[in-house]
Amino acid sequence: MSKYTEDDLREELKTKEYEYGFYTDIESDTFPNGLNEDIVRAISKKKEEPEWMTEWRLEAFRIWKEMEEPEWANVKYKKPDFQAISYYSAPNSKPKYDSLDEVDPELLATFEKLGISLDEQKKLAGVAMDVVVDSVSVATTFKKTLGEKGIIFMSISEAIKEHPELVKKYLGTVVPQKDNFYAALNSAVFSDGSFCYIPKGVKCPMELSTYFRINQAGTGQFERTLVIADEGSYVSYLEGCTAPSRDENQLHAAVVELIALDDAEIKYSTVQNWFPGNAEGKGGVYNFVTKRGLCETNAKISWTQVETGSAVTWKYPSCVLKGDNSVGEFYSIAVTNNYQQADTGTKMIHLGKNTKSTIISKGISAGKSQNSYRGLVQVNSRAENARNFSQCDSLLMGNECGAHTFPYIEAKNQSAKIEHEATTSKIGEDQIFYCNQRGIDTEKAIALIVNGFSKDVLNKLPMEFAVEAQKLLEISLEGSVG
Amino acid sequence: MDLKEKLVSSFLAFENRVDVDAYAHNLRSDAIKIFEEKGFPSKKEEAWKYTSLNSILKEDYSVFPKQENALEYSQVKQYFIHDIDSYKIIFIDGKYSSHLSQTTHDGIDVCLMSAALNKPKYQLVIENYFNKAAGKDSLTSLNTAFSCEGAYIHIPKNKIVEKPIQILHFSTGNESATMLQPRNLVVVGENSHVQIIERHQSLTDNPVLTNSVTEIFANKRAIVDYYKIQNDKENASLIDNTFIKQKRESLASVHTFAFGGKLTRNNLNFYQNGERIDSTLKGITIIGNKQHVDHNTLVHHIEPNCESHQDYKGIFADRSTGVFNGKVVVEKEAQKTNAFQANNNILISDKASINTKPQLEIFADDVKCSHGCTIGQLDENAMFYMRSRGIPEKEARALLMFAFSNNVLESVKIPELKQRITKIIANKLGVNIGFDL
Numbered sequence: 001m002s003k004y005t006e007d008d009l010r011e012e013l014k015t016k017e018y019e020y021g022f023y024t025d026i027e028s029d030t031f032p033n034g035l036n037e038d039i040v041r042a043i044s045k046k047k048e049e050p051e052w053m054t055e056w057r058l059e060a061f062r063i064w065k066e067m068e069e070p071e072w073a074n075v076k077y078k079k080p081d082f083q084a085i086s087y088y089s090a091p092n093s094k095p096k097y098d099s100l101d102e103v104d105p106e107l108l109a110t111f112e113k114l115g116i117s118l119d120e121q122k123k124l125a126g127v128a129m130d131v132v133v134d135s136v137s138v139a140t141t142f143k144k145t146l147g148e149k150g151i152i153f154m155s156i157s158e159a160i161k162e163h164p165e166l167v168k169k170y171l172g173t174v175v176p177q178k179d180n181f182y183a184a185l186n187s188a189v190f191s192d193g194s195f196c197y198i199p200k201g202v203k204c205p206m207e208l209s210t211y212f213r214i215n216q217a218g219t220g221q222f223e224r225t226l227v228i229a230d231e232g233s234y235v236s237y238l239e240g241c242t243a244p245s246r247d248e249n250q251l252h253a254a255v256v257e258l259i260a261l262d263d264a265e266i267k268y269s270t271v272q273n274w275f276p277g278n279a280e281g282k283g284g285v286y287n288f289v290t291k292r293g294l295c296e297t298n299a300k301i302s303w304t305q306v307e308t309g310s311a312v313t314w315k316y317p318s319c320v321l322k323g324d325n326s327v328g329e330f331y332s333i334a335v336t337n338n339y340q341q342a343d344t345g346t347k348m349i350h351l352g353k354n355t356k357s358t359i360i361s362k363g364i365s366a367g368k369s370q371n372s373y374r375g376l377v378q379v380n381s382r383a384e385n386a387r388n389f390s391q392c393d394s395l396l397m398g399n400e401c402g403a404h405t406f407p408y409i410e411a412k413n414q415s416a417k418i419e420h421e422a423t424t425s426k427i428g429e430d431q432i433f434y435c436n437q438r439g440i441d442t443e444k445a446i447a448l449i450v451n452g453f454s455k456d457v458l459n460k461l462p463m464e465f466a467v468e469a470q471k472l473l474e475i476s477l478e479g480s481v482g
Numbered sequence: 483m484d485l486k487e488k489l490v491s492s493f494l495a496f497e498n499r500v501d502v503d504a505y506a507h508n509l510r511s512d513a514i515k516i517f518e519e520k521g522f523p524s525k526k527e528e529a530w531k532y533t534s535l536n537s538i539l540k541e542d543y544s545v546f547p548k549q550e551n552a553l554e555y556s557q558v559k560q561y562f563i564h565d566i567d568s569y570k571i572i573f574i575d576g577k578y579s580s581h582l583s584q585t586t587h588d589g590i591d592v593c594l595m596s597a598a599l600n601k602p603k604y605q606l607v608i609e610n611y612f613n614k615a616a617g618k619d620s621l622t623s624l625n626t627a628f629s630c631e632g633a634y635i636h637i638p639k640n641k642i643v644e645k646p647i648q649i650l651h652f653s654t655g656n657e658s659a660t661m662l663q664p665r666n667l668v669v670v671g672e673n674s675h676v677q678i679i680e681r682h683q684s685l686t687d688n689p690v691l692t693n694s695v696t697e698i699f700a701n702k703r704a705i706v707d708y709y710k711i712q713n714d715k716e717n718a719s720l721i722d723n724t725f726i727k728q729k730r731e732s733l734a735s736v737h738t739f740a741f742g743g744k745l746t747r748n749n750l751n752f753y754q755n756g757e758r759i760d761s762t763l764k765g766i767t768i769i770g771n772k773q774h775v776d777h778n779t780l781v782h783h784i785e786p787n788c789e790s791h792q793d794y795k796g797i798f799a800d801r802s803t804g805v806f807n808g809k810v811v812v813e814k815e816a817q818k819t820n821a822f823q824a825n826n827n828i829l830i831s832d833k834a835s836i837n838t839k840p841q842l843e844i845f846a847d848d849v850k851c852s853h854g855c856t857i858g859q860l861d862e863n864a865m866f867y868m869r870s871r872g873i874p875e876k877e878a879r880a881l882l883m884f885a886f887s888n889n890v891l892e893s894v895k896i897p898e899l900k901q902r903i904t905k906i907i908a909n910k911l912g913v914n915i916g917f918d919l
Contacts, residue, residue, distance in 0.1 A: 072528070379857075381832060396847035399814055409838045411857045414829035418857040420840070426847045 034083045037061060040188050043087060047157045047191075050164060060177035060187030067181045073343040074372040074404055077312045080251045080286060087189045087222070145205070151235075152197040153208055156224050159195035166197055170228055174257040174294045174320070182253040182314075183290040186222045190255070193224035198233035198264070207462050209238040223254040229264035229299075236267040236462055250275075250285045252310075258293030258301055262323065265300040266293065269461055270317075274309035276340045284311025284340070291315065297323030297352070304460045307334040307342060316374065318347035321355035321383075328357040331457040336369030336401070345375035345406075350386040350416075359390035360456050365401035372404040379416040386413060392422040395453055485539050485661075490518050492545050493627060499546075500630045506599050509613050513626035520620035532805040532837040533776040538719045538745055541689045543661035545628075551575050551654045553685075555582060558652060561683045566898045568679075569647040571633045575654055576662045578631065592647055595632040595665055607636055611669050615697040615725035617751065622723050625695040629665035632694075635678070637704075639671040646677040646896055651694075653718070655686025666696040670704040679899060681711040684718035689744075695723045700732035702756070707895055708736045713906055714743035716771065723749045730756030730785075737894060738765040739903055740775045741910055747776045754781070754788045754816075761790040764890045766903075768883075768910045770799035770831075779808045783816040792823040795887040798834035806838040808853070814845040823853035828860065828886065830879075880911040 032039075040061045044054040069079060146153050152163060160167050177187040198204055229235050239256075252274070260266045268291075277284025287310040293301035303317040319328030330346040348357035357377065365371040371394065379386045394403035405422045427449050435445035451458075458466060493514045497507065522539060523530040551574050562570070569592045572582040578594055585593045591604075598604040599612075616622050633649045653660050670676055684690045700706045712720060720743050726734050740746050752761045767775045781790040796804045806825045827836045840853040860882045868878035884907060894900045908915055 381835075394844070396844070396849075399817070399845075399847045401847070402843070402845040404844065405840075405842045405853070407840060407855070409855060409857065410835070411827075411829060411837075412835040414832050414834065415859065416829065416857055417859070418855075420853075420855040422840070422842060422853050424842060424844050424849060424851040426849075 033086050035061075035085070035087055035189065039087055043189055043191065047160075049157070049160055052164075052168065053160055056172070056177070057188050060184050061189075063178045064181065064184035064188055067178075067184055069181050073314050074370065074374070074406070075312050075314060075341040075343050077286065077341070082185070085251060087191070149202050149205065150199040151202060151204055152195065154195055156190075156193045156195040156226060159226075163195075163197070166228065167195065167226065170257070170259055171226060172257075174259060174292045175255050175290050180290060182288040183255050186224060186253050186255045186290070190222045190224035193226070193254070195225075196227045196235065196237065198229045198235045200230045201232040202230075203233065204235040207236045207238050221250075221252050221254070223252075225254070225256040226259075227257070227266060227268070228259045229261060229266050231261045232263040233261075234265045237269070238462065239268070239270045251288070252285055253288045254290070256289070256291040256317075258291075260293065260295050260299035260301050260326075262296045263298045264296075265302075267302045267462070268293070268304070268317070270303075270305040270307075271461075272305065272307050272309050272313075275311075276309045276336075277311040277338065280339070285309065286311060287313045287315060289315040291317035292320065292347075293318070293328070294320045295323055295326035295328060295352075295355075298325045299323055300327040300329070302329040302331075302460070303346065304331045304457065305333070306457070306461070307332065307344060310342070311340060313340075313342040313344055315344045316346055318349070319357065320349045320351065321357065321386075322351045324352040325354045326352055327355070330357075330359045330361070331460040332361045333364070333454045333457045334362070334371055334373075335364045336366070336371045338367040338369060340367075340369040342370070343372040343374055345373045347376040348378070348388060350377075350379045350383040350388070353382070353384040354386075355383055356387045357389075359388070359392070361390075361392040362454050362457055363392070363394040363403055364397070364450070364453070365394065365403050366397040368400045370402045370404070372406060373422075374406040374408075376408040377410070377418060377420070378408075379411045379413050379418070381412040383413050384415050386416045386418075388416075388418045388420075390418075390420040392420075393453065394422075394424040395450070396424065396426050485541075485543065486517075486521050488543075489545060489624065489628075490514065496546065496628060496630075505605070505609060506612070506629070510627045510629065513623040516618060516623040517620050517627060520623070523620060529778060529807065532803075532807075533745070533747055533774065535745070538689070538691055541659040541691070543659045543689070543691055544657045545661055546576075550577050551656055552581065553579070553652060553654065558582070558650075558683070558685070561650060561652075561681060562648060563646070563679060563896070563898050563902055566646065566896070568645045569643075571647065571649045573631065573651045573664065575652070575656070575660060576631055576664065590638065590641055590643060591634065591636040593634050595634045595667060596630055598634040598667070599630065604634070604636075607669060608667075611697065611699055612667060613697070615699065615727045615753065616695055616723070617725065619749075621693055621721055621749075622695055625663045625665055625693050625723065628663045629695070632665040632667070634666070635668045635676065637670045637674040637676050639673060641671065641674045643674070643676045646679055646899075649678065649680045651682045651692065653684045653690045653692075655684060655688035655690070657688070659689040660691075662690065662692045662694075664692070664694045666694070668696065668698040668706070668708075670698070670700050670706050672702045672704065674701075675705040677707045677709075677896060679709045679711065679896075682714060682718070682720055682722075684715040687715060687717050690715075690718040691721075692719070693721045693723075696725070698724065698726040698734065700726065700728045700734045702729050702731060704729075704732045704734075706732070706734045708734070709894065709896075709899060710736065710738045710748075711903070711906075712739060712743060712746055713741040716742070716744055716773075718743045719745040721747045721749070723751075725751045725753070726761070727753045727755060728759045728761065731758045732756070733760045733762075735762035735764070735893065737890065738777065739906070740765060740767040740769070740777070741906055742769050742773045742775075744772075745774045745776075747778065749778045751780045752782065752790065754784055754790075757785050757787045759785075759788040761788075762893065763790070763792045763794075764893060765794040766887045766890045766907070767794070767796040767798075767804055768887070768907060769797075769802040769804070770910075771802060772800070773802045774805075775802075776805035777807070778805075781810050781821065783810070783812045783819045783821060785815060786817045786819070788816065789820045790822070792825075793890055794825045795890055796825075796827040796836065797830065797883055797887070798827065798836055799830045801831070801833040803834065804836040804838075806836075806855075807841070808839070809841040809843065810851060810853070812842075812844045812846050812849050812851060817846050817848040819846065819849040819851065821849070821851040825853075825855040826886070827855075827857045828883065829857065830860075877913050877915060880908070880913040880915065883911055884908075
């Protein structure tokens with residue numbers, strides 16, 4: 001067998017096209033481009049929302065108008081023209097299906113290409129799917145099982161109609177409308193998303209999962225997710241994304257809010273594989289996401305993410321550790337290739353006593369990509385005995401990519417214990433030599449090392465997702481895995 | 483009239499007074515324009531996120547010293563490392579004090595910036611080095627605009643300077659508030675070796691603001707050791723800008739001992755222009771009350787096979803605040819770079835706070851870069867161990883803290899200086915033990 005070197009790997013990375021790029025032609029009803037109060041009102045009306053929701057959106061829109069697009073992130077891109085985007089698109093046929101036979105066959109084929117066969121899903125894994133194709137949820141499974149436990153899992157537009165009291169109480173409490181530019185935009189125009197409520201003391205028996213797809217040309221997708229875990233409950237939530245190959249930049253500005261009440265635990269896992277642009281850096285999705293969780297007493301929120309896609313990523317899943325003894329975790333693998341740019345990390349805000357946070361971030365950059373970790377660990381003066389451990393490691397492949405770390409650490413309490421460490425390295429020749437020496441060829445050795453490098457994070461993914469995560473890593477770094 | 487306006491409007495008067503050749507004149511005029519445009523940095527700037535200058539800018543500083551003040555050696559002896567023979571360049575309120583100084587032109591030049599700027603025999607060096615390393619940020623530009631006095635050290639090729647050089651800036655407080663802008667230039671030739679100790683010292687409680695710029699050039703295989711002692715009065719503030727350009731195989735180290743003053747900001751910048759360069763940046767910070775110390779470091783790795791080592795320790799008591807912002811940039815060409823950065827902090831009061839931001843920007847793949855940063859407390863077990871053996875709490879704590887910062891002291895090459903620092907640390911920690919280890 002010929003010797004497999006890093007150069008070969010780099011060559012492969014260069015030529016590897018986006019495998020899952022395809023485009024399903026479903027008639028959509030799409031709004032004209034542009035954004036103004038009328039459009040916001042129209043979105044709200046289209047979704048048959050109550051008056052308070054319309055007002056909430058309009059308030060967000062007014063705040064957004066006053067705001068400026070942030071520029072502090074370590075990414076360069078052509079700013080989207082917010083007036084050239086259509087803010088609403090929904091698949092045309094929108095009935096609520098009782099069985100899969102009624103679903104648009106073309107849509108089913110889309111899912112099949114993605115490897116999510118709904119019937120299989122029903123029989124097998126025990127994963128309830130709230131499938132989102134371009135903003136409107138068209139199929140919900142396992143609702144019955146969840147219903148028996150009192151778990152509410154539905155699209156957020158349904159939730160606004162059916163459970164307005166919950167939505168009204170929690171929407172915008174963790175990520176307020178004025179939080180940042182993209183959060184404000186999302187608050188004004190969000191089309192759909194998932195809503196999940198776990199009642200007191202209930203352990204959700206299955207992994208909840210939503211698939212996001214950006215499907216219509218020129219439509220930005222503005223998802224809004226709200227997960228509420230009531231006292232003593234537990235939920236594991238999965239979010240996975242793939243998008244069709246497209247030349248023009250697509251904007252995605254999602255907001256995810258998690259609320260873990262006393263003693264509750266939320267595990268939120270993401271696998272993101274949106275179109276990263278082709279090898280010349282043309283096209284690709286802009287991913288500007290605000291994700292934040294609030295922990296009450298003894299609660300725990302754990303973010304796990306595998307980021308392989310998007311041309312530009314700007315994403316900081318955060319935890320506000322408000323209650324005493326609460327725990328925040330962040331595990332992340334970010335892979336960038338070609339001209340991808342990622343500026344991602346987390347914020348851990350320690351407010352309560354005895355709060356703990358763990359940050360494990362692994363960045364792999366190849367090609368001409370730029371990969372940045374940006375994190376904040378803040379210990380407030382009343383947060384006695386706060387504990388943080390952060391580790392950010394970067395692996396560089398090729399000499400045209402860059403890895404950057406921007407950790408901010410702010411401690412205002414003397415009992416705080418904070419550790420931060422970061423390393424940057426390439427796959428060591430001695431490591432490969434060690435493997436070769438023991439009869440492992442170079443290809444396997446690289447696979448072994450990359451796998452080992454990301455193991456800490458991959459291990460944190462739920463079983464159902466681990467396979468998919470592996471698959472996505474393969475696309476981004478084929479040849480180095482397995 | 484705020485300080486910025488005052489400085490800008492007094493620039494003309496200043497220029498007329500110093501009356502120097504056109505070379506520095508143009509630099510000054512350009513620099514004042516930059517300052518006028520940018521003004522003093524505010525917290526909105528990323529590099530100044532955690533340090534606000536507002537509290538020190540509101541004083542009505544006298545920008546030029548009005549009279550010459552004299553000091554007797556006995557008054558200031560305690561601020562010298564007096565138990566060793568050394569060259570001394572002493573300034574009182576920004577004016578050179580020939581009485582206290584000991585300069586030389588014997589083979590090496592250890593003298594004054596004002597002389598170097600004015601005399602033709604230094605012109606070549608000035609044109610080649612002056613303002614060639616300094617940045618274009620507003621505070622450095624401000625200093626450049628008003629640069630006329632400071633230390634000028636030029637060591638030609640193949641010279642080992644036997645005695646350390648001490649640079650001391652005293653302010654007498656004869657005026658109600660003084661602003662000083664010393665400008666130092668250190669050029670070290672091939673294979674030469676020099677050790678420099680620098681200190682800014684205020685003698686009264688009147689407010690002093692020092693905006694100092696030091697440019698250091700280490701040519702091939704030169705060895706430069708620079709020690710900064712910052713242990714000033716509660717009303718003295720210091721903005722210390724240091725720019726070091728290193729050529730191939732040179733070794734440069736800067737030790738910063740920050741024990742106070744009202745506000746201290748250290749902008750320490752290393753540029754590595756050549757292969758196999760070694761840069762060392764170390765610091766100990768021990769402060770209390772409402773003191774503020776900000777270390778802002780940059781190491782720019784431009785060429786392959788270089789190393790940098792950073793180690794900063796901080797102990798923060800009372801309501802003091804500490805900032806560490808360390809940036810390491812590794813350019814694409816700088817393969818095989820080894821860059822290490824450590825920042826360890828202890829908070830010993832609930833009101834004290836520390837903000838740290840160790841930052842890596844890496845564009846090369848074959849590098850070893852790491853940074854570590856911790857915030858923690860003294861080990862309770864070690865405390866118990868010592869107390870159970872009869873060591874009082876205060877001394878036990880002091881011993882632990884001394885041990886914590888000892889890493890940095892170990893690389894100080896002048897034993898007398900090490901002793902002096904040890905004494906200051908003991909004093910700072912409120913104990914009377916020698917730590918003679």
